[in-house]
Amino acid sequence: MSEFFHMGGYAPYVWASYLLGLVVIVINLWLPWRAERQVWRQLKRRRRNEERVCESETS
Template identity: 55%
Template structure:
């Protein structure tokens, strides 16, 4: 039964790579905004420190 599922009716060579690609895309969609947010916050803090010292 499990082997039938994993074989996907003979289409496993096509189905499983698509699952892998979809997983990579979903992970990238989660990680990318998180990294960009960290970079934006870092830049804003840096800008705020510069402006508080009077350097623009």
């Protein structure tokens, strides 16, 4: 097992590469997640504001 982590002496280079790959993947999962949250929040807020305007117009 420790031989596996040792990577024939190239451990820092190999594991740093996989770690960086993971970081880039996580960032690219977070970007659309954030965008989706923002856009839906904004769309819902607009809708609520519209409804409020409609209500105040009818009353």
